[in-house]
Amino acid sequence: MKFKLAKLELQLIKGDISAQTDIEAVVNAANAQLKTGGGVAGAIHRAAGPELEEACRDLAPIQVGEAVITSAFKLPNQYVIHTLGPVYGEDKPEAELLARCYQNSLHLVEECQLKSVAFPAISTGAFAYPIKEAAQISLKTIKEMAADLKKIKLIRFVLYSSKDLEVYKNEAKKILKK
Template sequence: MTAKKISGVEIECVRGDIASQHGITAVVNAANAQLRMGGGVAGAIHRAAGPGLEEECRPLAPIKPGQAVITSGHNLPNRYVIHCLGPVYGVDKPEAELLANCYRNALRLAEEHGIDSIAFPAISTGAFGYPVEDAAEVACSAVLEAVPKLKSVKKIRFVLHSERDLMLYEKVLETKTV
């Protein structure tokens, strides 16, 4: 695990399961436009949260790339789920801006709801095909840009599925400054 503290906010990278983030107030779902159970992150979160999550999501859908909406966490160990639709790489343009908007909008919702800790997956890097190293650059830049303005959020965690992804995010985070 790599961690750094900037403007009173702890930012860390861990390898793990986004649906098993104990001690974190909100987890971010790499959602599909309909906010339904899917594969990857959306499947893991929906399975762990139970059917109530899909019911709560139904009236909030559809969302567009870069948008974020918030629901309760249901059976997850987290109070909230913030659902973001990342861009499909090579299809949704401008993909870097849309991906950055996922992180910005999730953090905006976290602030609006007084959330003190949030965990992000590597949005758009699975089925949506975003190269992990490029996604890490966008994610870390967007988060670090937001950090000085955060009042409620005191912990931001990037939860990476593989050792390779963890190493890429750690490398990018180590080289970034505010």
């Protein structure tokens, strides 16, 4: 599913974030130490190879909402943006912190003058953020920022499950008015 926001396109797809061959930067739902983990972080680290964890060593630890960037190594992308999402029910104010993940990631994409980025549903796996709330926050954040994004032409959400994709589609229709 595609949406037009200002001068950029927003896509929602089901897939593997580590296999986005036409995207310049993928976003890793990282842990504070930027190490290989489960879920998105595990998939990205496995696909990128051990050099990714080594490149992250000097950047860790990061704070909730912060974003840092590294090379993508063996991934089909140029860069990986690592952001630490909030643990639902623990990190407060969780909605603001989750929005900051998207804001800070997009600022890095702009700074690096990249045209495309792919996001997972940050914090919705092991960090237990409810998918509907996470979709609302991420989509509203991107909608609010769209007019100020000068370099980015494509933002893609890569959702792991059909259920998550349906939630994102439903929320996008309301928030983005398609």
